[in-house]
Amino acid sequence: MTGPIRTAVIGAGNIGRTHARTYKANPLAELVAICDVDPARADNAAAEFGIRAYHDVATMLAAEGLDMVSVATAGTENGSHHCVPTIQALEAGVHVLVEKPISNDIVEAVRMVDTARRTGKCLAVDLNHRFTPATEMAKGKIASGDLGDVLFVNMNLWIRNPKDDPPYFHLRALHSHSVDVMRHLGGDVAKVQAFFQKGPGRNGWSNASINMQFASGALGHLTGSYDMHGPDRHSIERTEVGGTRGRVVIDNSTVDFHWFPHDSKESVHVHNAGGLTSFGETFGTRIGRWLAQLSAGDAPAAIEGSGLEGLLAHAVVEAAIRSHEAGQVVVVAELLDEAARAAGLSGWSR
Numbered sequence: 001m002t003g004p005i006r007t008a009v010i011g012a013g014n015i016g017r018t019h020a021r022t023y024k025a026n027p028l029a030e031l032v033a034i035c036d037v038d039p040a041r042a043d044n045a046a047a048e049f050g051i052r053a054y055h056d057v058a059t060m061l062a063a064e065g066l067d068m069v070s071v072a073t074a075g076t077e078n079g080s081h082h083c084v085p086t087i088q089a090l091e092a093g094v095h096v097l098v099e100k101p102i103s104n105d106i107v108e109a110v111r112m113v114d115t116a117r118r119t120g121k122c123l124a125v126d127l128n129h130r131f132t133p134a135t136e137m138a139k140g141k142i143a144s145g146d147l148g149d150v151l152f153v154n155m156n157l158w159i160r161n162p163k164d165d166p167p168y169f170h171l172r173a174l175h176s177h178s179v180d181v182m183r184h185l186g187g188d189v190a191k192v193q194a195f196f197q198k199g200p201g202r203n204g205w206s207n208a209s210i211n212m213q214f215a216s217g218a219l220g221h222l223t224g225s226y227d228m229h230g231p232d233r234h235s236i237e238r239t240e241v242g243g244t245r246g247r248v249v250i251d252n253s254t255v256d257f258h259w260f261p262h263d264s265k266e267s268v269h270v271h272n273a274g275g276l277t278s279f280g281e282t283f284g285t286r287i288g289r290w291l292a293q294l295s296a297g298d299a300p301a302a303i304e305g306s307g308l309e310g311l312l313a314h315a316v317v318e319a320a321i322r323s324h325e326a327g328q329v330v331v332v333a334e335l336l337d338e339a340a341r342a343a344g345l346s347g348w349s350r
């Protein structure tokens with residue numbers, strides 16, 4: 001792409017405004033407009049950023065000659081409002097970065113990924129937890145062979161969120177983040193088995209214990225919770241990958257990296273890896289990578305944290321919900337096939 005990327009944001013809530021601030025700060029982008037169906041939200045955000053306000057996505061797409069949009073809407077389980085504007089933008093020939101979860105509905109998620117394929121546009125998801133130097137250092141240990149074969153990937157993602165409605169809110173709103181980090185390090189997940197629990201006084205499933213078998217044969221475990229953290233208000237995010245030659249840990253909400261080789265007494269600890277000190281900075285690292293890839297003209301299939309990867313992470317969450325309901329192990333590919341047929345496709349294929 002030559003020149004700055006003409007950009008707009010759809011959804012002017014807290015996160016849409018975070019995206020807008022991030023585009024404003026990145027010279028690869030030229031932020032020109034923001035759209036919200038709530039006129040006051042759109043107008044206030046437009047005044048804040050010195051850009052044009054729209055109250056309707058179609059009008060904005062027709063008027064602005066955009067290269068890309070961020071879709072930062074929310075809805076049920078923080079995802080039911082993502083599909084319509086994403087498909088509108090893709091059909092208008094505009095690249096899309098959509099917030100997570102890609103959708104709270106796997107059939108809609110399949111439609112979004114399929115539309116991106118048909119239109120040849122780039123679709124990415126704000127899977128910002130993987131876009132950190134600590135996570136990339138862990139990935140590097142795997143890619144270089146230093147860690148050996150991956151044997152297991154274990155993760156905790158624990159925060160405090162009192163929201164309980166609908167009952168699977170915790171699973172669908174949060175855990176595409178954790179599953180994406182696990183998939184980034186361990187590859188595709190083949191099978192899932194899950195137990196859920198309601199914390200005291202809860203109507204929703206606020207704690208989850210999810211077992212996975214990766215396609216490689218490696219094992220995975222995710223403990224998720226909406227009932228955690230103490231007075232210091234720290235969330236707890238920790239990922240550990242065990243291999244045949246060593247072990248890596250990404251700790252402290254993605255900013256610390258540890259390396260423990262099996263054949264040496266020396267271990268490595270990098271605090272604030274890459275200079276990152278807090279989770280909030282991951283919007284800059286993730287959106288920065290998206291802009292760099294668009295600017296370089298990367299092909300849709302090369303986009304990191306793509307729509308497809310958002311769908312595959314969400315499919316694992318749906319498999320966990322189904323496993324909890326049925327008391328059975330769920331095969332992720334079968335669930336994807338079912339969703340693809342419901343979306344009017346003959347079956348699932350990458």
Ligand SMILES: NC(=O)c1ccc[n+]([C@@H]2O[C@H](COP(=O)([O-])OP(=O)(O)OC[C@H]3O[C@@H](n4cnc5c(N)ncnc54)[C@H](O)[C@@H]3O)[C@@H](O)[C@H]2O)c1
Pocket residue numbers: 010011012013014015016035036037038041055057072073074075078079081084085099100101126127128173
């Ligand atoms: N990546 C992260 O770390 C992270 C963190 C928190 C939240 N999120 C995600 O960010 C998203 C937004 O969260 P929020 O708290 O800002 O939500 P919000 O509900 O405050 O804001 C969403 C806005 O979108 C608008 N909207 C809905 N449909 C629209 C449409 N078709 N056209 C234009 N505007 C429309 C709504 O009017 C609302 O103002 C959610 O999907 C959430 O899951 C991501």
